[in-house]
Amino acid sequence: MPDPNQAVSVSRRSFLGGAGVAAGSAVLLRDAHSAVAADADAPAIAGPGAVSLSLTVNGVARAVNVEPRTTLAEVLRGALDLTGTKIGCDRGACSACTVWLDGAPVAACMLLAVDVGTRAVTTIEGLAQGDTLHPVQAAFIEHDAMQCGYCTPGLVMSCAALLQRNPQPTPADVQAAISGHLCRCGSYPHVLEAMQAASQPRKA
Amino acid sequence: MAEDAMRMEKFPFGIASVGVGEIERRIPADEPPPLPVNSALRVIGKPVPRQDARAKVTGAMRFTVDVKLPNMLDARILRSPLPHARVQAIDPAAAARHPGVRAVLVIAPPDAILRYVGAPVAAVAATTPTAADAALRLIRVDYAPLPFVVDPDAARRPDAPLVYQAGEQPSLSIAEIPVTTGLAVAGNVRGPETQGSRGDIAPGFTQAEIVVEGDYRTQTQTHCCMEPHAIVADWRTDGLTVWMSTQATAGVRKELADSFGLKLSQVRVKVAAMGGGFGSKSSLGTYGRYAVMLSRQAHAPVRLVFDRAEEQLDSGNRPATWQHLRIGARRDGTLTAISLVEYGSAGVGVGAGVGNFAQGLYTCPNFAAAQHDVFINAGRGSAMRGPGNTPGAFAMEQAIDELADKLGIDPLVLRERIDPNPVRREERRLGAQRIGWDRRHKPGADAGPVKRGLGVAQSLWGANVQSNAACEVRLLRDGSVEVLSSVQDLGTGIGTILAQVVAEELGLRPEDITLRIGDTDFPAGPPSHGSRTTASITPPARTAAWKVKQMLFRQVAPVLGVAPDQLVARDGRIAVREDAARSMSLRDAAAGLRTEQLSATEARSDDYGGFRRRIGDANAAENDIGGVQFAAVSVDTETGAIRVERVVAVQDCGRPMNPKLIESQVQGGVLMGIGYALLEARVIDQNTGHVMNANLEQYKLAGPHETPPIEVVLLENYQGESATDAYGIAEPSNIATAPAIANAVFNALGVRLRALPMTPAAVLAALNPVPQRS
Numbered sequence A: 001m002p003d004p005n006q007a008v009s010v011s012r013r014s015f016l017g018g019a020g021v022a023a024g025s026a027v028l029l030r031d032a033h034s035a036v037a038a039d040a041d042a043p044a045i046a047g048p049g050a051v052s053l054s055l056t057v058n059g060v061a062r063a064v065n066v067e068p069r070t071t072l073a074e075v076l077r078g079a080l081d082l083t084g085t086k087i088g089c090d091r092g093a094c095s096a097c098t099v100w101l102d103g104a105p106v107a108a109c110m111l112l113a114v115d116v117g118t119r120a121v122t123t124i125e126g127l128a129q130g131d132t133l134h135p136v137q138a139a140f141i142e143h144d145a146m147q148c149g150y151c152t153p154g155l156v157m158s159c160a161a162l163l164q165r166n167p168q169p170t171p172a173d174v175q176a177a178i179s180g181h182l183c184r185c186g187s188y189p190h191v192l193e194a195m196q197a198a199s200q201p202r203k204a
Numbered sequence B: 001m002a003e004d005a006m007r008m009e010k011f012p013f014g015i016a017s018v019g020v021g022e023i024e025r026r027i028p029a030d031e032p033p034p035l036p037v038n039s040a041l042r043v044i045g046k047p048v049p050r051q052d053a054r055a056k057v058t059g060a061m062r063f064t065v066d067v068k069l070p071n072m073l074d075a076r077i078l079r080s081p082l083p084h085a086r087v088q089a090i091d092p093a094a095a096a097r098h099p100g101v102r103a104v105l106v107i108a109p110p111d112a113i114l115r116y117v118g119a120p121v122a123a124v125a126a127t128t129p130t131a132a133d134a135a136l137r138l139i140r141v142d143y144a145p146l147p148f149v150v151d152p153d154a155a156r157r158p159d160a161p162l163v164y165q166a167g168e169q170p171s172l173s174i175a176e177i178p179v180t181t182g183l184a185v186a187g188n189v190r191g192p193e194t195q196g197s198r199g200d201i202a203p204g205f206t207q208a209e210i211v212v213e214g215d216y217r218t219q220t221q222t223h224c225c226m227e228p229h230a231i232v233a234d235w236r237t238d239g240l241t242v243w244m245s246t247q248a249t250a251g252v253r254k255e256l257a258d259s260f261g262l263k264l265s266q267v268r269v270k271v272a273a274m275g276g277g278f279g280s281k282s283s284l285g286t287y288g289r290y291a292v293m294l295s296r297q298a299h300a301p302v303r304l305v306f307d308r309a310e311e312q313l314d315s316g317n318r319p320a321t322w323q324h325l326r327i328g329a330r331r332d333g334t335l336t337a338i339s340l341v342e343y344g345s346a347g348v349g350v351g352a353g354v355g356n357f358a359q360g361l362y363t364c365p366n367f368a369a370a371q372h373d374v375f376i377n378a379g380r381g382s383a384m385r386g387p388g389n390t391p392g393a394f395a396m397e398q399a400i401d402e403l404a405d406k407l408g409i410d411p412l413v414l415r416e417r418i419d420p421n422p423v424r425r426e427e428r429r430l431g432a433q434r435i436g437w438d439r440r441h442k443p444g445a446d447a448g449p450v451k452r453g454l455g456v457a458q459s460l461w462g463a464n465v466q467s468n469a470a471c472e473v474r475l476l477r478d479g480s481v482e483v484l485s486s487v488q489d490l491g492t493g494i495g496t497i498l499a500q501v502v503a504e505e506l507g508l509r510p511e512d513i514t515l516r517i518g519d520t521d522f523p524a525g526p527p528s529h530g531s532r533t534t535a536s537i538t539p540p541a542r543t544a545a546w547k548v549k550q551m552l553f554r555q556v557a558p559v560l561g562v563a564p565d566q567l568v569a570r571d572g573r574i575a576v577r578e579d580a581a582r583s584m585s586l587r588d589a590a591a592g593l594r595t596e597q598l599s600a601t602e603a604r605s606d607d608y609g610g611f612r613r614r615i616g617d618a619n620a621a622e623n624d625i626g627g628v629q630f631a632a633v634s635v636d637t638e639t640g641a642i643r644v645e646r647v648v649a650v651q652d653c654g655r656p657m658n659p660k661l662i663e664s665q666v667q668g669g670v671l672m673g674i675g676y677a678l679l680e681a682r683v684i685d686q687n688t689g690h691v692m693n694a695n696l697e698q699y700k701l702a703g704p705h706e707t708p709p710i711e712v713v714l715l716e717n718y719q720g721e722s723a724t725d726a727y728g729i730a731e732p733s734n735i736a737t738a739p740a741i742a743n744a745v746f747n748a749l750g751v752r753l754r755a756l757p758m759t760p761a762a763v764l765a766a767l768n769p770v771p772q773r774s
Helices: A003-023 A023-040 A073-077 A135-144 A152-165 A171-179 A190-197 B053-058 B094-099 B129-136 B201-206 B251-260 B285-298 B309-314 B389-407 B411-418 B422-435 B495-505 B533-560 B585-590 B659-678 B737-749 B758-768
Strands: A049-059 A062-064 A098-102 A104-107 A120-122 B005-013 B021-028 B075-078 B087-090 B100-108 B121-126 B142-146 B189-193 B209-218 B230-236 B240-243 B267-270 B300-303 B320-329 B335-345 B367-373 B448-461 B470-476 B479-484 B513-517 B565-570 B571-577 B578-586 B599-603 B624-636 B642-651 B710-714
Touching: A003 B267, A023 B737, A062 A073, A098 A152, A104 A152, A120 B624, A135 A190, A152 A171, A152 A190, A152 B513, A171 A190, A171 B285, A190 B659, B005 B422, B005 B495, B075 B129, B075 B285, B075 B309, B087 B121, B094 B100, B094 B129, B100 B129, B100 B285, B121 B285, B142 B251, B189 B320, B201 B335, B209 B389, B230 B285, B240 B251, B240 B285, B251 B285, B251 B571, B285 B300, B320 B389, B389 B448, B389 B737, B411 B448, B422 B448, B422 B624, B422 B710, B448 B737, B470 B495, B470 B533, B479 B495, B479 B533, B495 B513, B495 B533, B533 B565, B533 B571, B533 B578, B533 B585, B533 B599, B571 B585, B571 B642, B578 B585, B624 B737, B642 B737, B642 B758, B659 B737, B737 B758
Parallel strands: A049 A120, B075 B300, B240 B267, B335 B367, B479 B513, B642 B710
Antiparallel strands: A049 A062, A098 A104, A098 A120, B005 B021, B075 B121, B087 B142, B100 B121, B189 B367, B209 B320, B230 B240, B230 B300, B320 B335, B448 B624, B470 B479, B470 B599, B565 B571, B571 B578, B624 B642
């Protein structure tokens, strides 16, 4: 088990770093446009041919060449071979594709790769510290918070983000944080159990 | 050893919470000794973590949609925009010329009839999915629209447009559900199917002192697997390899061999991780064939992955039903007659009956069924979690509840009188205690606009077994152990359970066992439908492990200076039973093997006791998997919203192999039942024939906010029927939920909702019926 205090300090940094963009995806997209324009001095219209991008994914700069219509989910799963990010509906209805953008969970199928800009992308592959699982991952295993496992990476990313911003969530907080996630196997009861275990005990 | 050599053995027998005795069974002489009850075991029956859990939480698990091969192409399917049409002309030339396109397949040639929106018309394989999509738009199709019907009631009218013209035959193939052939077809109606009828209902109803009668409707539900239907086909001159998101690797292999004129030995089917099936991935399907044909044409591997709309339109569904139930009874509750008339619609397919539920659950001498398929211009139905019995239970369990209400008998007391099954008797007792049944009040007793209620419903599902199921166990020279079978893990955790079984037998930890499953290069396992996987594959796994152990004991016995039958395997060691000090580690024992490995491959034996279970036995009441569910609901009479506040699910699965995994699966079954009860419905526009909610935002699934506390109470039920005595759990857990909720709603309101889903609008309409104009 990793030191839970360490998770707090990480969470605080990530939270502060991502605070400005946490309000919603509409804001994210506008920010991303200006970031791309400023960084690359790109023309107003990109494409339809492939464009070169540099994405920071799990702390590593990755160069990719993609058509502007390509979503972040497609780039992650395709060119970058990070297939832990799953596509369930491809239109933001199931949250299987949830990744972090500067620490905040977003649906990677609803975000064009060209709009990511300089923001740091964290995928399920980047959540554990080496062989040390994130407490949410460990709790999911312990409480069997999965069956087929297809929606699990997305659920883990949303649950881990919740713990970064709220180390002591109530069951209602967890329900709200995962409310966009569809799990046809019905793992929600065990997800709630796992999150109770992964939460830090409240200090008296 | 002679094939008919048998021996007698004493097995634990009975329900743990009632009392376990013994039963003597005649079993094949080469089967392992009886397994004691779970409390005497070290690994089986324990909440062992899922073997692939780490891979699943780190994103390392590879599903079929994640398979990548060199030069792999992506395929897309052009689908019918019309509910009923004749193809006049189709020209794929421009698509074939599109950059990146490597193969084009015309599925519906001129004169082909397309019978539903989403029916496949053509397919393209290209170097990228976007190139394939672009090419689909270049295929010119000239459709001649035909009259159509999408409403099952309208389809039964004599003047309804015909889905099949006289002489055209619907496909009768449907995985898992046995389909009766030779039934009459009149208009769009096929049937009646009268199987299971017994006695004579006319005198039965004459003897009745009370009759309850009602119409029940259930909707079309879709599977909504989170991993879409997916296949990667790699056709080569020396054979065909297929990765598929499938519930039946061995079955798909046979279908492929039959379809393409190959030997079984030339076909390999693999599935690593499987993102849900629920009945919809039981067979190769037509799409599987298209992927193989495109690969053969393009000389390259082809990946075909459905998008979410395709999932909703053309991957199967639970057929809608209309059921008219009539039940006659004496004042004491004794049933005298049951009449079931059912019309169901599996779209253009068959198999929309409601199974053996009304027929098999309760003691009643007279039963008559007339079940029908009604064809409509919509996607083909398929097996879905408890097919038949789930819609059947919604009607029957409400009718029994209504009978209890009319007779003034508690619903549990009535079931004591008419359900002889000892498993459900104990389940009713345990569940009533847990939910607090004695606090149940009369309908509408709450003051204020929010009414609360308690309801109960029972389930029946066959204790299904596939005897054609094999498993190999290997002990290698370094002491490592492999278990090999083509059996697939849909997310149920069967891999973990196999590791538990083998570890128990060899005295190891489950994490010591390496799983090699989901690949037809290994001994053929069972398909995973009908909740038969655990019952079919765990016995041969144990038998194979036991035989490997016997081989090892024979080699080790001289070293330890005792006879082989004096040895036991425990805690990673081989020890003398009466003298634990004389032992050696399994690793050292394996190092001294004469060969590189010891291996045994075993097939599932017939059930012990001289009888054999078969899929589809008509009267399953004696040998079923019993379940009882209790629901507590609140209903807001101002908004019509039903809230499920708590569910207690009491379930039998023989010997529970892994209570944690079983709990997960039962909770999932209950949650799917809550969606069925309150939220889910495929909606087709009558004017266009289009599905209006072919997506996951308007097709509503139960999510975290609809998830109540779901308490799972597991029976330990020993019957001495196989080397593990274990049965499946997937489907039984889904059957009783919707009627339990409906009965709780009646208890809350005093008004019965006989149609699914029970939406707020339906609740308000039931509370405030609009007067019919005379």
